[in-house]
Amino acid sequence: MLDSHIIVNLVYLVAAVMFIFGLKMMAHPRTAVRGNLISSIAMLIAVVVTSYLIFADGGASWVGWLLIAVGLVIGSGIGIFLAVKVEMKQMPQLVALFNGLGGGASVFVAGAELLGLTDARATADVMLAIGISGLIGTVTFWGSLVAFGKLQEIEIFEKPLPIPAPQAFNAVLAVVLLILVAVMASTGMGWPFIFVFICATALGFTLVMPIGGADMPVVIALLNSYSGLAAAATGFVIDNNVLIISGSLVGASGIILTQIMCKAMNRSLINVLFGTMQAGGGTFGSDDELYANVRSTSADDIAMILDNAQRVVFVPGYGLAVAQAQHAVRDLANLLKDKGATVEYAIHPVAGRMPGHMNVLLAEADVPYDQLKEMDEINPTMGQVDVAIVIGANDVVNPLANTDPNSPIAGMPIIEVDKARTVIVIKRSLSPGFAKIPNPLFAAENTLMFFADGKKAVLDIVSAVKDL
Structure with missing residues (x-):
């Protein structure tokens, strides 16, 4: 047997x-x-x-x-x-919590194994795995809680750290942690684990606290990878093959996804972790000057524009999630298709606050998958679009990325809606996005602003289209 x-x-x-x-x-x-x-x-x-x-x-x-x-x-x-x-608009926060709980679970398992460890089992490889599991898991747990706080817009997590040189401080913490883990592996002693936990807790806070909201999709992907690496290390601690494999899969996929997110933002991982996306010098003066020629519109006017449109592209952003407007957008799209228009959705990789955020929202509303177009696929044909409707997106359609080399988002690939014949932007106000920079798209000659809650605005447009 x-x-x-x-x-x-x-x-x-x-x-x-x-x-x-x-x-x-x-x-x-x-x-x-x-x-x-x-x-x-x-x-x-x-x-x-x-x-x-x-x-x-x-x-x-x-x-x-x-x-x-x-x-x-x-x-x-x-x-x-x-x-x-949990509502769909809170899904990024939930993912952040899941990442943190995964890291926390790894710390508890490694710590419990350490408490019951016999001298025969306290070999260098086991102690090294325990130390790495405690280090990565603790950083993941506290870093994810900070990410949750930022996504939830809790005020305390928006304040700068009271540390004069946070990057140098993080470097010192990282060196100390590596030394503590090395001591555990070389001596077989477990007491450094307590200090690994304390130092890693501080590092979890100081690593994520300075990172701006615009970089949260990258941070979530990276923390997801961390949770997988912590699980894999814990698998070595308890000699569990499936935990090693599953943790490695999560760690590897998280790193790949992080690289995709960084590429989509034209930023390096080092820049995300050790830099901040600050509003920088641009070619424009004050916001009043930039937005002097902004033109607002109404649902009735938009309905008349859409009545003659042959190709319509929706560009969703975080505002769509906040307003829970995905079902209303689907209904409007169905109306336009019934009138003979071609309808598509342009998806930017970092639209929203987590990877795939917009895809999940639209899937919830039963939007056909073949209508979802990735940025690289839709951009070459944006000049052939009759109407581009931007709902709650900001930085991912900001033309400053292509026109202003001094902008913080310079070089970041965007969905080039400014090339469409008509652009309709649905927003509550002219407030900036996560990057905290103005958007000249709002004042472009081919742009009309519809100032309203995303869901209410789309529902009003649906009613207006039906009344034509």
């Missing part, structure tokens, strides 16, 4: 393969839901089999089993509650 550990490892292999296929399927909107389900089932299998392994090795009494069962029930209950109650 096969040894129980062989069976467990075979089941782990099945779970790992399911993780890989699930992750692959999540790369495309058509299969993302199925991929998420497959990955969730794989995680459930991994948890159940790991629990069995603990019992088979005599490491769990009935109290241990009870704690495992309680943990599953409470965790599942919280997950179901959040999945049902």
